[in-house]
């Protein structure tokens with residue numbers, strides 16, 4: 001009898017190369033020059049897959065002019081101008097639902113990807129190569145701001161963000177840098193470099209959106225130490241330590257103002273402020289701890305970009321879960337956001353009526369339930385039409401999801417959603433706006 005053959009030992013997973021090493025550089029080059037292997041995917045924007053390479057930084061200087069914009073539907077809608085079709089893009093459009101994203105992400109940990117401009121740009125371009133989207137959003141994360149304030153932030157596989165030393169008590173705020181110690185231009189230079197390179201690499205296909213987390217949403221992560229079901233510790237701060245809560249929110253706001261202004265200087269053509277956890281608060285807490293800070297953020301970014309003769313860019317606020325008529329009226333009447341992004345639970349006609357109470361024109365963005373993208377093609381088309389109809393005629397809408405793409409979303413679902421907005425919205429845009 002022959003001896004049993006030993007099963008070959010499973011190959012140990014190869015760890016990704018360390019940033020800064022020649023192996024890491026070689027891995028980036030290999031990734032960026034990979035053949036057009038994702039070209040078989042759904043694709044409908046007419047420019048062809050992989051026709052948007054990440055440009056070689058050596059060919060660009062700080063004075064190289066940006067290419068002219070070919071598709072300005074998103075910017076025109078944000079400014080309140082008439083459009084022939086509703087622009088469409090999706091929160092978290094650069095993400096794990098894309099096989100090429102997962103492949104590129106294997107290069108290293110999440111924040112290394114954010115800090116490597118060529119990779120951040122590659123991840124930003126991936127959904128633009130595949131789908132007929134009308135805007136790109138720079139690949140980064142809201143949690144780069146707690147890092148710039150001196151906190152450690154890890155992105156744990158299957159868990160999400162983890163801040164190992166949260167600010168659980170007001171005295172622990174001493175661990176944070178003071179405003180004057182935060183050097184936004186140098187500590188977040190990698191974001192600005194990625195934005196500049198992305199503006200060039202997009203070749204004017206669509207505008208580039210920069211972003212940040214809103215002060216309250218960032219405070220939630222800084223106090224809780226990560227994601228949470230209901231942000232009880234962060235909410236407790238507002239009641240137990242109101243003065244210190246204001247100090248923390250002020251510090252974050254002041255850093256965000258400079259961060260967004262620098263994004264515009266780097267080439268961001270629009271800005272979005274994500275207030276993902278604003279819906280956790282009472283109306284009174286919203287009015288006291290959120291509204292003044294998101295208001296100051298928009299007002300200062302607009303004033304400072306103007307004073308510095310930078311482009312005037314539209315700003316969007318996503319007050320997720322806080323879209324009561326009272327809150328939407330307050331946002332429309334007392335802040336300078338050009339667009340308000342709605343989550344899927346908000347009723348579009350009520351939101352339209354609420355923002356119409358403002359003396360200025362405020363546009364809306366949203367708000368297809370992301371769960372629709374798991375449905376059949378016919379169902380996705382029908383629900384997309386229903387959503388567009390609910391916002392009414394006359395434009396002033398950016399089509400988006402009510403939250404973000406999810407890792408198990410089928411690619412086909414996004415393609416069909418985008419396609420239906422392209423097909424159905426021109427007729428709605430042609431008609432005059434309905435009176436509220």
Ligand code: 1CP
Pocket residue numbers: 091092093094095096105110137138139140141142143155160161211213226227228274276404
């Ligand atoms: O390893 C991975 O790939 C993790 C998945 C991931 C991605 C793709 C994270 C971790 N962040 C991002 C990129 C990201 N995050 C972008 C750029 C890409 C794009 O939008 O196409 C943006 C705009 C964000 C913004 C962000 N990060 C928000 C606000 C928007 C929202 O979705 O509500 C929030 C709350 C975060 C924190 C965060 N980062 C990552 C996760 C999984 C989370 C959420 C954790 C939680 O639920 O508490």
